[in-house]
Amino acid sequence: MKIAPYLMFDGNCREAFTTYETIFGGRIVAMMDHRGTPAEAHVAAHWVDKIMHACLELDGQMLMASDAPPERSDGPMRSVSVSVNVPKIAEAERLFAALSEGAIIQMPMEETFWAPRFGMLRDRFGTNWMIGAEMPADRANCG
Known part of the structure; x- marks a missing residue:
């Protein structure tokens, strides 16, 4: 079994993960926005360049994340x-x-x-x- 934290950002996932990659010395193995995917039709136009899914590999472990559209979120990083x-x-x-x-x-x-x-x-x-x-x-x- 593998357990990986999944972080929900309010629009700054790309910046956060590139910063974490530098700080922790890991490697971003996925950084996908909504544009050009079937998910693009389900987000507001200003949200298509936000991150739909990201993975940062750190010493064989994964830290994952996305940007949570405000209408589908109760806020980023609640009590975690x-x-x-x-x-x-x-x-x-x-x-x-x-x-x-x-x-x-x-x-x-x-x-x-x-x-x-x-x-x-x-x-x-x-x-x-x-x-x-x-x-x-x-x-x-x-x-």
């Missing part, structure tokens, strides 16, 4: 966070700093009882992130 755990403190701090540009910091990057570094933010695209450095194996609880 993407949790990213990396082995090294320096990498956690780098990711947090890169995502922090224009973000709302909900919890600054700091040492916690469950991780040597952990922080939470809502980035400028509306995505909620939980970034952490992994706890040593003898103290880990959820991986």
